[in-house]
Amino acid sequence: MQIRDMVFIFHLKRWAMLVAVFLMQTCLGGLYGWSVFVPVLQKDYGFTRMQTQIVFGLTIASFTIAMILAGRLQLRIGARLNGLIGGVLFGSGYGIAVWQQGQFWGLVMGIGVVSGAAIGFGYVAALKSGMLWFPAHRGLVTGVAVAGFGGGAILLSQVSAFLLGRDIGLLDIFSMVAFGYGGLICLCALCLFRPPESRAVPVPQPSLRKLLYDRRFWLLGLGIFSGTFAGLLVVGNLKPLGLAHGVLETTAILSISFFAFGNAVGRLTWGWVFDRIGYRSIPANLLITAVVIPAMFLLRGYTLAYLGFAAFVGFAFGGCFVVYAAEVSRVYGLEGVNCVYPLLFLLYGISALLGPAFGGWVYDWMGGYGAAIWLNVAVLFVAAFATWSRRRDMVLAEAELAEEA
Numbered sequence: 001m002q003i004r005d006m007v008f009i010f011h012l013k014r015w016a017m018l019v020a021v022f023l024m025q026t027c028l029g030g031l032y033g034w035s036v037f038v039p040v041l042q043k044d045y046g047f048t049r050m051q052t053q054i055v056f057g058l059t060i061a062s063f064t065i066a067m068i069l070a071g072r073l074q075l076r077i078g079a080r081l082n083g084l085i086g087g088v089l090f091g092s093g094y095g096i097a098v099w100q101q102g103q104f105w106g107l108v109m110g111i112g113v114v115s116g117a118a119i120g121f122g123y124v125a126a127l128k129s130g131m132l133w134f135p136a137h138r139g140l141v142t143g144v145a146v147a148g149f150g151g152g153a154i155l156l157s158q159v160s161a162f163l164l165g166r167d168i169g170l171l172d173i174f175s176m177v178a179f180g181y182g183g184l185i186c187l188c189a190l191c192l193f194r195p196p197e198s199r200a201v202p203v204p205q206p207s208l209r210k211l212l213y214d215r216r217f218w219l220l221g222l223g224i225f226s227g228t229f230a231g232l233l234v235v236g237n238l239k240p241l242g243l244a245h246g247v248l249e250t251t252a253i254l255s256i257s258f259f260a261f262g263n264a265v266g267r268l269t270w271g272w273v274f275d276r277i278g279y280r281s282i283p284a285n286l287l288i289t290a291v292v293i294p295a296m297f298l299l300r301g302y303t304l305a306y307l308g309f310a311a312f313v314g315f316a317f318g319g320c321f322v323v324y325a326a327e328v329s330r331v332y333g334l335e336g337v338n339c340v341y342p343l344l345f346l347l348y349g350i351s352a353l354l355g356p357a358f359g360g361w362v363y364d365w366m367g368g369y370g371a372a373i374w375l376n377v378a379v380l381f382v383a384a385f386a387t388w389s390r391r392r393d394m395v396l397a398e399a400e401l402a403e404e405a
Contacts, residue, residue: 013193014133018141020191021126022148024083027090027181027188028119029152031059032263033256035239036157040170045102049240049364053356055107056236062116063123064349067342070121075338079125083189086122090115091182094174102171120342122185123149128337129192131329139326143271146321151264153235157256211340216331219390221347223282224324226383229351230289230376231317234296234310235259236356241297241369242306251303255310262311266318273319274326281323283388289316290380297373320348 034056041047074082093115100106126145134141160173211217234241238259242252274281296309328341362372 014195016191017129017133017193018144020188021130021145024122024126024185024188025146025148026152026155027185028086028122029146029149029260030156030177030181031056031063031116031119032153032235032260033155033157033160034059035236036160036164036253036256037170038237038239040164041102044170045104047104048360049237050357050360051104053236053360055104055112057232057353057356058108058112059116059119060232060352061349062113063119064342064345064352066117066120067124067345068120070124071338071342074124074128078194079129079192080189082121082125083192084186086118086120086125087182087185087187087189089118089121090185091178093118094178094182098171098174098178118185122189124338124342125189125192127325127341131337132195139271139274139322140268141271142325142329143268143322146325147264147267147318149267149321151260153260153263154257157253157260161253208343211343215390217340217344219387220282220324220327221344222383223286223387224320224344225347225351226379227286227289227317227320228348229355230293230380231313231320232352232355233359233372233376234293234313235317237359237363237369238310240363242310244363244369247303247306251306255307258307258311259314259317262314263318264314266315267322269315270319270322271326274323278330279327281319282327283384285316285319285323286380286384286387289313290377290384292316293380294373294377297369 034052038047038049038052041052042049070082070086093110093113096110096114097107098110100110123146127142130141130145156177163173164170235256238256239249239252242255243249247255270281270285273284277284292309292312296306296313324344325337325341328344329337332340359369359372363369
């Protein structure tokens with residue numbers, strides 16, 4: 001085989017893999033369209049607002065916990081098999097929810113636990129695959145790879161809203177998700193090719209004990225917890241938040257797509273930003289989130305403003321899934337994506353359990369979301385100040401690790 005043919009095959013595999021990663025993440029990211037199901041679950045199945053958010057939050061918590069196992073397992077079995085496991089589990093989880101006829105514990109076990117775990121397997125398989133094939137542009141390629149995850153809610157929410165409007169039952173929609181999404185994830189996993197050789201320089205991974213005493217790890221943890229806590233409180237309650245602030249129901253549903261669009265664009269943009277300013281993109285992301293969220297709700301009843309700020313919150317939220325992963329890969333090496341990033345991602349899982357449920361609890365208790373929103377803003381400003389004040393230490397630590405490697 002001539003060198004020209006080998007180069008052609010290399011690039012063909014690389015771009016086919018990137019397309020497969022994008023499609024896989026689009027299926028997995030449908031979970032952010034969850035709020036379109038909230039009114040149906042309340043009206044037809046007797047769920048409380050808090051119960052709907054428990055399912056949503058548990059899905060993300062299971063996702064983050066499963067990433068730890070998936071990351072370690074991927075070192076042994078590779079990304080392709082990890083992705084196949086994710087596809088099978090994803091379809092099975094929604095199948096359990098249908099089998100249990102939409103009962104609360106059926107959704108908790110099926111969507112919250114099983115499909116949530118599936119996302120962890122698929123996510124880590126896709127994330128590292130992109131970094132391996134494009135090591136010189138980790139921030140941007142991470143943004144491209146997970147942009148599908150951010151935009152997945154557009155597809156699921158709009159299609160689901162259309163089907164619900166045509167009197168298609170919720171369980172029928174769950175069946176479509178089980179077979180359609182589960183099957184597509186499996187097909188995409190087959191395209192997660194391994195590069196001929198890794199150009200990454202191995203970086204020794206810290207033990208769990210050493211990592212827990214690593215100030216850099218906890219500084220990144222504070223950032224990812226604060227940013228995702230705020231974003232998840234909004235996305236988990238996006239439709240009811242809009243209704244509570246005086247917009248029409250069609251606008252409230254459309255805001256899910258605006259959030260998802262902003263999320264997808266944000267992941268691409270923040271990847272590009274990270275490649276240029278590095279760690280400094282983290283406090284910048286937190287500060288933008290702290291400013292945008294209260295502005296979204298101060299303009300009560302303005303349709304265009306609500307949609308625009310929903311997109312802007314999604315834009316800031318999407319950055320959380322690029323800047324931290326890229327920073328981990330730079331500080332701890334590519335193997336850190338398997339070993340360190342899933343542990344950091346646990347803090348996202350904790351915010352998933354607390355953020356949406358906290359918003360639902362505040363609404364059930366106080367009849368509004370104001371207290372939850374302003375508490376979020378305070379946490380974001382604290383995290384932005386803390387991460388910015390330590391920026392010099394983080395940049396110096398990156399330089400020292402680069403010299404050691």
